[in-house]
Amino acid sequence: MDRLAFDIAHLLAGGLVLVSFMMLYQDRLYALLNIFAVHALVLAASVGWQAHIQDAPHLYVTAGIALVFKGLVIPMALHRMIQRLGIHREIETVIGVGPTMLAGMGLVALSVAVMLQVTEGADPIAREDLAFALAVVLLGLLMMVTRRNAVSQVVGFMSLENGLVLAATGARGMPLVVEISVAFSILIAFIVIGIFLFRIRERFDTVDVQALDRHRGERQ
């Protein structure tokens, strides 16, 4: 049973990393949102499994929050936003897909190397989880760096936060209030960024953040 529990936890966390990779090469916004919903789904499954094996019922609440907000509410809201902004046809990456994927693989290797070295002697589940969580965080950051469109930067940010939740649930005894406060702060950040997006749009007729730079008189 222990062996199986460990393998399933490992599988789900690894799946989260895999979905992060999938997000990296999506160049259409709708597809990106769909993958993000899948990301949240896998996260919810992973957190739910952790709740099961750790006998921590409050983690079910976290899984529920992940499922409802990140799996449904936020992707749908972003969907509507993209519709209203009329940018569903836009394609953008700053760096090509190939180099991005290579960089992502390097980051995963780095996070595994770091975590396995640092957390020697810790609970093996938490150890693997932490390595994967760091990989997800780094991939989210990579996505924020390589994208130009504000919506995909928001998605990158959200996936980064998924990695944080994964790390938090992997560690035993993390109180629920921490997770709830993280979830709410993300929700508020989402709302702020949403409003911000519309403001950018109103002013510059695009959500390409390069417009901001042009407005500041920078050369790109």
Place this chain on the structure above:
Amino acid sequence: MSAITGLLAGIGALLVTALGGIAFGRHAAGRLLVYGTAMLLCSAMAALALAHLLDPAAAPSTAWLPLGLPWQGALFRLDALSAFFAVVIGLGGAVASLFALGYGRHEHAPGRVLPFYPLFLAGMNLVVLADDAFSFLLSWEFMSLSSWALVMAHHQERDNARAGYVYLVMASFGTLALLLCFGLLASASGDYTFGAMRAAAQGSAATLPVLALALLGAGSKAGIVPLHAWLPLAHPAAPSHVSALMSGVMTKVAVYGFIRIAFDLSGEPQWWSGFLVLLVGGATAVLGVLYALMQHDLKRLLAYHTVENIGIIYIGLGLALAFQSNGLPAAAALALTAALFHVFNHSAFKSLLFFGAGAVLAATGERDMERLGGLIHRMPMTAFAFLAGCIAISALPPLNGFVSEWLTFQAILQSPELPQWALKIMVPAVGGLLALSAALAAACFVKAYGIGFLGRPRSDAARDAKEADAFSLTAMFVLAGLCLAAGILPGFVIDALAPAMQALLGERMPLQAGVDWLSIVPVAAGRSSYNGWLVFAFIALSASLAVVIIHRFASHARRRAPAWDCGTPDPDPATQYTAGSFAQPIRRVFGTWIFAAREQVEMPPPGSTAPARHVAVVRDLLWEWLYAPVAGAVAFASGRLNVLQFLTIRRYLALVFLALVSLLLVLAIWP
């Protein structure tokens, strides 16, 4: 109520007075309120500290306040050393407040001075009472920042903003050095209280980093060369009573910091520490006075003399370290007594001289000596008090400056007992430097007094000068009296300093109270002694005798004749001797290599009606070689890094990302 509680209550009252300064800063009543209260409080605190110092049974008293670090609080302690410095601060503060009662009338922006003045006094008192590193550094910064605010009181005037900036940078540098120094001391003891540091240092040798950091940190505030650059800029920029406090008192608080670390907290002194401090002290004394000679701005000249006197004090401290490290505590007590005596003396006569400069500034609006002159007729009382200060600072008997420098020389004469050859050679050389600086100081004050107060007025402002007010004059005469009293009764000061010597060195100078005829005997009656009374009586008697003889027996016929004028009769006051011409010989002898001084004569071509010009150029090589490169490097780096201010959002994110990844890489690769 113990002495320390009283002092802390006084500090609290000073902080409350600052609130009064804020509330009534714009009214004339605010001046009377703030300076009057500060004067009373400082006098009371000085009396309290003096009583503690003179009480033979007094043990160090401590206090604890629930401020500062949460698990430690703020510890305060009053021992003989801090009591002595509290007396210096209290006296200086009381007299400066008395002076400011009158001088403050000329202040055009009292709202910028009154709130910070009591804070400054409180900060200095807190430094000498602090008994843990955190409170010490906090009080130290408090003192620096409140004095910076006072320097910036007249920020519209030319160069004052730069002076404030340089001061702030140097003060931060000094605090950083002290912070590292206390960090090293605390690493030995594991605790930030001075008590723990003292216990950990017991029996262990002082280390070079601790001493070097203490020298840099306290020295940058005291003004040792080459860290003095801020001092002649900032001290003159403040209002004159604050200049007096900064020059006369705040530099002494810095000396206190150095003594506390070097003699009390860092363990057994080593002979090289004495060597290092002697070297710094000698260089500071001579360079300070040479800089002063090149100055024609009265207040700046006085500020450079502070540098010189700090050098003399550090020479005493270096001698004390050298003797103590070689197991000669009696000689060390003599050297340290000389240094502390000079601390007291300098605070008295430097405050007096700054008051005089302030009175001149208030009466004429001039600080440039080339535009003064003849003030002895218009401000006779100020001129007399200023003369007393000049005599004291030039180390002429019977005033106090002579006694402390004489004691320093007595300590230098003990140097053959030192075993290290480096010290055997170094100490007499430093003695030579000390003698040179004393002689040059005398020349410099002949210049300051002769050009400023004698001769004919060189400007309309000097011609129309009025005598200073009663408060200012009282303050100056109190200090002049103090200089005379300490000069003719030095034994009392030496005996008062004995408990501090006993605590720091385990030895004291011989008791002076029992010596016949009020003489002082630093080592033994057979070797040397000095009697201030005798010298004073001789000078007074011979001078009066000369006056009597001249007025009684000389011819009373009055004869008027033209002054010698080099064959070109010209009534213009500009033909008088000037400060520049007085300093020329010394500039030619020393200045050519220290200041790269050059003189050139520009002759107009034949037929031209333009005047011939004589141009003397003096450069500050220390600034050009030490400070300018550092400033240039910082400007270059910030110019390069300025690009980072204007990146795109994505690039900022990429920077954060790259920083994170590279840190993780380090973590992964690090074994």
